[in-house]
Amino acid sequence: MPMSLFDHVLASEDLADSLVLxxxxxxxxxxxxxxRDRLNPDQLAPHWNTFFAKAIDSLPENVGIADTxxxxxxxxxxxxxxxxxxxxxxGVTYNLYSDAVSQSRPWAVDLFPMIVTQADWHSIRAGITQRAELLNCILQDVYGEQQLVRDGLLPSALVHGHAGYFRAAHGIKPAGGTYLHVAAFDLAQGAxxxxxxxxxxTQAPSGxxxxxxxxxxxxxLFQEAFNALHIERxxxxxxAFVRSLRVHSQHGENARIVLLTPGPYSExxxxxxxxxxxxxxxxxxxxxxxxxxERVWLKTIKGLEPVHVVIRRLDDDYLDPLELRADSALGIPGMLQAWRxxxxxxxxxxGTGFLESAAVMGFLPxxxxxxxxxPLRLPSIASWWLGERTARDAMLPQLAQHVxxxxxxxxxxxxxxxxxxxxKPAELAQWMERINKRPADYAAQAWLPLAHMPTWRSSAAAQAGGGHCAPIGSQAMMIRVYALSNGPGRWRVVPGGLTRIAPPGKEVVSxxxxxxxxxxxxxxxxEVAELPVKMAYHRTEHVVTSRAAESLFWFGRYTERLDNSVRFARVILEALNNAELDLSGATLDxxxxxxCDNGLVSPAAPTPKNARVLFxxxxxxxxxxxxxxxxxxxxxxxxxxxxxxAFSVRERLASEQWTLVNQAQQDFYAAIQGNQIKTxxxxxALEHLASQSMAMTGAQLDRMTRDDGWRMLSLGRQVERMGTLACVLASALQRGAMDDDAGFALLLECFDSTITYRSRYQQxxxxxxxxxxxxxxxxxxxxLVWMSETLTGRLNRLPSSPWASAETEDIVRSLPxxxxADELLHWAExxxxxxxxxxxxxxAQTAQAISDRLTQQYFVHAHADSQAVGS
Structure with a gap:
């Protein structure tokens, strides 16, 4: 019997249980x-009832319960x-270190959120605030008087024997006495x-x-439920975190902040x-x-600019090859001394990494x-360091009940x-043997059955399970909560965070x-503000780093190279398969x-004049x-x-541009899979890729701000275009390809100028x-003249432009x-x-000279010492 309108209105609260459970x-x-409700498992928890009720509200009215x-x-x-x-x-990805950049893995996120009640959050926030302060106090002691170690409250082996403890940092007190600016805590719910x-x-928390x-x-996706539940923003x-970092710096509001990443291969x-x-x-x-x-500088195309705050996502070991790992290519020589x-x-x-040890947890109370x-306001899971004999003797007989x-x-x-x-018993025996050999290497924690949250499997997955798989699954989860510095000695807990879900049927969350x-x-x-997330609007001077400038330069070159490669491949293949086109030996050469010049075939490949099919x-x-x-x-x-x-400068590209690049790559690979690709x-595949290449060009011309970064991209395109097309035209002249109609027409196609030529000069x-x-x-x-003038215009607008100097006089004079013009036309006539x-x-040589000069001036800073700006 269909529901009445009154029934449908009631369904938003009263029928959620019967529909969802x-x-x-x-x-x-x-x-x-x-x-489910803690007291009545036959009902949804109140907040989940509201969540699903808002989803039901959006459905059509006057239908039966089964249809609903x-x-x-x-x-x-x-x-x-x-x-x-x-x-x-x-383009949200999470990569494994073994993944190539081109094989980025999509980020896995579930449809349903994890909802924490206000009462639970009150205790979590108080406990996390206390813990952040406690960990900072531990660091102050460990890198100061070390009274905790002397009094036996923290074993020396967990500090001095840990690779995350830096002896070189002992006695150093950072600005505001704050060692931790970001701390993350993984929380789980018991039964x-x-x-x-x-x-x-504590080292470089992610998430x-x-x-x-x-x-x-x-x-x-759930805006109505989000607002109805009054979710914190x-x-x-x-x-507040950014403001706190500026307060900690002696440069205050003028402090330059950067985020240090290991680079594109980071997960x-x-x-x-x-x-x-x-x-x-x-x-x-x-x-x-x-x-x-002893100061940190950022290499930009304007020269060296001072850096005052570094948010680092680079592990300690790789931070400074002078004092830490000598083989690190990711760090900055002298960084520790600048901090010191x-x-x-x-x-x-x-030097905060030792606090991440599971063994330390047992000593925190x-x-x-x-x-x-x-005492601790939020309890730790019971933990024991097996390097202590008493803990080891107590734990070994109970190993099966611990982690x-x-x-x-x-x-x-x-x-x-x-x-x-x-x-299994044999595996337990093996673990006991390992522990007895190197007990200090292991910690034991009480086993906690992880709480479960609802996850959406999809109705198709439920049907595939033969009716045994519910569309709303139940999976183990933990939450990661963040404490951020809010000025010296103060903390702010982010009212949210990251929920991590174990695979179905598993208890390990990773x-x-x-x-x-x-x-x-x-x-x-x-009541909270309407916007769930808004971007930060602190206005800072837009900086183009040397690395970003170089990546943008090569992004431009590769975009142009792709356009040329695709066009040349199409021109050649269509010419070879056009029965009506009379190709002379000179044109085939x-x-x-x-x-060969554009990497489409190996120089060892047979020529089309001698073996057209093989070529x-x-x-x-x-x-x-x-x-x-x-x-x-x-x-x-x-x-x-x-x-x-493009991946190297993703922070500068609109998501549409990144999607275009990714989609072009995926489509092309999908279209040419297999060993026997027909012409x-x-x-x-090339025609489709050509259309996508045009879209990339349009995005670069229409979607990017005309700053120095864009100019570098444009310079890359023009350098590549001038160098490539100059070679194509010179080669056609040298080979005599323009002596016949077919070669002449093909050259115009290579320059994408067929229509323009015919409109002016007919056939x-x-x-x-x-x-x-x-x-x-x-x-x-x-x-070539248009490319040359475009290059000159872009070059002259770069900071500290080198194109009026005596060193570049020959390059400028050799530009097209x-x-x-009279001499060229006379030779042509x-x-x-x-x-x-x-x-x-x-x-082509001029284009290469411009590329080399840009590299020396803006990318590698051959004269960096004389280019520092600011203080």
């Missing part, structure tokens, strides 16, 4: 179920698809709903960027980009920074009583926590080992040289070759170079007219805009192709 898998016995349930699952399926598209469009601290991250991205995606905590590189963009600061790699006179001298604030300070004169973790850092991630309950994430909603008892196969076979196994750096390798250079298949084939259009025409973007080819070919 039959779709939901319960948590296993002994695990807390966040979906079906529509609800269909709605969630649709929202999940929308979320997946958002993740893909935004009774009590929250426990399971681990802490702040992903937490923002999850919020941005999920809150939009995140933005103010992040803004969390996306969030480094996202967080830097959100905070309005520069994202830098080690190569972007240099230390001079008080000239830079580091968030977090070096007594330390809190000593340092803070109060084993490493005492010291496990950066290689080879140590998977051993769940005692899952170990993004690295197949887990997923969810947004973390914290309820409030007050030119096509062979065109293919064509070689060209088609090289198109998908990403590793030059055919001896040619063809379209696939150009796409990889384009993707890498018509290759041409179809008349004339070298004089060709030189006018392709060399001297200032209105044709494919003419300074050639004698007289048929002096040797002189024409020599002059036109020299433009």
């Amino acid at each position: 039959p779709l939901a898998q319960p948590a296993p016995p002994g695990n807390f179920d966040n979906l 349930a079906h529509m609800l699952t269909a709605k969630f399926d649709e929202l999940q698809q929308t979320m997946g598209r958002n993740v893909e469009d935004n 009774d709903g009590q929250w426990w601290v399971v681990s802490q991250r 702040l960027g992903y937490a923002l991205e999850n919020r941005l995606i999920v809150s939009k 995140l933005s103010e905590a992040y803004a 969390t590189y996306f969030e480094h980009i996202y967080l830097a963009r959100y905070l309005g600061i520069s994202l830098v790699e080690g190569g972007d920074l240099v230390v001079r006179d 001298s008080g000239n830079v604030v580091m968030a977090n300070a070096p 007594a330390i809190s009583t000593r340092l803070l004169r109060e 084993l973790k490493p005492t010291f850092n496990d950066q290689a991630r080879r140590f998977v926590p051993a769940m005692g309950q899952r170990l 993004m690295y080992r197949g887990g997923s994430s969810a947004d973390l909603w914290v309820m409030s008892d007050r 030119w096509l062979h040289q065109l293919a 064509e196969r070689a060209l088609v076979g090289a198109l998908p070759d990403r590793r030059a196994e055919h001896g040619a750096w063809s379209v696939a390798t150009v796409l990889d170079g384009l993707q890498y250079s 018509h298949q290759a041409l179809q 008349h084939r004339d070298v004089y007219a060709l030189v006018q259009l392709l060399v001297l025409e200032p209105e044709n973007p494919r003419s 805009e300074n050639w004698s 007289q048929g002096n192709v040797e002189a024409l080819a020599a002059t036109i070919g020299s433009a």
